[in-house]
Amino acid sequence: MIRTYFSDCFNTSPEALEGYGAFNISLVNDLPVFVDPFLIFNSSDSQYQQLHRGMIQYLQFLRDKSISGGIDGGLLKAWFYFGEVEQNWLGYSLVGNKGTGLGKRFAESLNANLHTIFSNFGSEQVTKGSHLEKLCLIEEGIGRDNISDFTTNLIKEFLLEYTQDFARQFIAPALRAMFSVNRVRFSYDTESWETDQYELPVWQGDFVLLTPRNILTKDETWISKKDMVRSYHNIAASIPNDQLRAQVNNYFRQVLPIDPNKAEVEKAIARVFREYPELIEYYIRYKEDRGDQAVAISDKKMTEVECLFIEQLARFRDLLHASTAFYYRGFNTYEETRERISFLKDVIENKDGYRLFYTDGKPIGTEKDLQLAFRLTWFATPSDVSPETNDGRGPVDFKISRGSHDKTLVEFKLASNTKLKRNLEKQLEIYKKAHNTDRGFKVILYFTLSQYQRVQRILKELECEDDQHIVLIDARDDNKPSASVA
Numbered sequence: 001m002i003r004t005y006f007s008d009c010f011n012t013s014p015e016a017l018e019g020y021g022a023f024n025i026s027l028v029n030d031l032p033v034f035v036d037p038f039l040i041f042n043s044s045d046s047q048y049q050q051l052h053r054g055m056i057q058y059l060q061f062l063r064d065k066s067i068s069g070g071i072d073g074g075l076l077k078a079w080f081y082f083g084e085v086e087q088n089w090l091g092y093s094l095v096g097n098k099g100t101g102l103g104k105r106f107a108e109s110l111n112a113n114l115h116t117i118f119s120n121f122g123s124e125q126v127t128k129g130s131h132l133e134k135l136c137l138i139e140e141g142i143g144r145d146n147i148s149d150f151t152t153n154l155i156k157e158f159l160l161e162y163t164q165d166f167a168r169q170f171i172a173p174a175l176r177a178m179f180s181v182n183r184v185r186f187s188y189d190t191e192s193w194e195t196d197q198y199e200l201p202v203w204q205g206d207f208v209l210l211t212p213r214n215i216l217t218k219d220e221t222w223i224s225k226k227d228m229v230r231s232y233h234n235i236a237a238s239i240p241n242d243q244l245r246a247q248v249n250n251y252f253r254q255v256l257p258i259d260p261n262k263a264e265v266e267k268a269i270a271r272v273f274r275e276y277p278e279l280i281e282y283y284i285r286y287k288e289d290r291g292d293q294a295v296a297i298s299d300k301k302m303t304e305v306e307c308l309f310i311e312q313l314a315r316f317r318d319l320l321h322a323s324t325a326f327y328y329r330g331f332n333t334y335e336e337t338r339e340r341i342s343f344l345k346d347v348i349e350n351k352d353g354y355r356l357f358y359t360d361g362k363p364i365g366t367e368k369d370l371q372l373a374f375r376l377t378w379f380a381t382p383s384d385v386s387p388e389t390n391d392g393r394g395p396v397d398f399k400i401s402r403g404s405h406d407k408t409l410v411e412f413k414l415a416s417n418t419k420l421k422r423n424l425e426k427q428l429e430i431y432k433k434a435h436n437t438d439r440g441f442k443v444i445l446y447f448t449l450s451q452y453q454r455v456q457r458i459l460k461e462l463e464c465e466d467d468q469h470i471v472l473i474d475a476r477d478d479n480k481p482s483a484s485v486a
Helices: 014-020 037-042 044-068 073-080 104-113 134-138 145-156 157-168 225-230 230-239 243-253 262-275 278-288 291-321 324-328 333-350 353-357 367-375 420-434 449-459
Strands: 178-185 192-203 383-388 394-399 407-414 438-446 469-476
Touching: 014 157, 037 044, 037 073, 037 145, 037 225, 037 291, 044 073, 044 104, 073 104, 104 134, 134 145, 134 225, 134 278, 145 157, 145 333, 157 178, 157 192, 225 230, 225 278, 230 243, 230 278, 243 262, 262 278, 262 333, 278 291, 291 353, 291 367, 333 367, 333 394, 333 407, 333 438, 333 469, 353 367, 367 383, 367 394, 367 407, 367 438, 407 420, 420 438, 420 449, 449 469
Parallel strands: 407 438, 438 469
Antiparallel strands: 178 192, 383 394, 394 407
């Protein structure tokens, strides 16, 4: 059996994890879910409420130090820099669990904004509480992964104890070990992070952390910049101060071009928030008042994740594993890549693998999902499989290599991609030149007949309908023998 998930690797049942409330992580690559601090804030669980107070206490400490001045480079690193807690196996990594963490840019952004947007932390007048997500509302490039990493660092002690308790109940002693873990909790007496000892599940020489399912979400966190822009008109209408409301509406009309497109409307809204930052408080209150929706939506999204990335991906993995000989064939990277793409295509089209990309009869698959499925075909290979490799012309989805002289590239696209024609025409050729190889494949996944016909038209226009390096995969559910029982 190919061991993929926590339950596989530690000989415990998925039901035990579910009963404990923990998410069944993959130990092959990260799964694209994130810790949402709002779900901690909004919970009626006293332990979660205490966690949120601890998070806010630390930000208040940073705010006070920032305002008083005198934070040198060493203290900035000690207090404001945070590495990714990679042992929870959550996030974007397609191979392993190594992320970038929260470095200099995040630290400097946080330090700078503690003087302004965080200056009233703990004594807000409009909102019901304090929210560290404010940082992603005003800073470009700070999103759900950064907020999730920051939150995970601030609740690390809880996650360690949570995992240790599960391990001692359900995991054999041979699969546990004692670890000395740094940056567990912050001492306000010494103003430094402390180290502590924990007995934890051990996997490939490192410990593994479990995370409660009910603080996780997929897609955006409940409080996010995209949602704030989308909710602008509701926020503006909810301002109780009629003078401020009139000023906001007047400014919006001034900065909005005549006959604006969507991008120009969003740009105008962003200008309003910069001009009237107090609107951020009204947006957060708007989201607080709808906190029950956050819980319901998160639960639905996590059910989709479990269906797609655990239940259906496990079935996909088992289909691959059933063809044991597949993993032990020896080719150069070009032949090996072609073989594995062909196998992936066969599993999706002829062995119910298409179900991986559906929930409740609707296609929800993304290019990332297709990449993740492709990654699962690369067990037992002498090749190096590197996702999102960037050699100066932008990242390519996968580079398969055996040294500098044997490299093959793979790009994945959905047929619904609006830039498909341009990508087919230019992208892979640029990547092949940048990576010094003339070998590469384009893999296109389609869900409907109309998508297939669109791809065929594009290939004909580009005079490459017979190109063997462009592979179409049929993920339709209306033309499969088993569709009626899907």
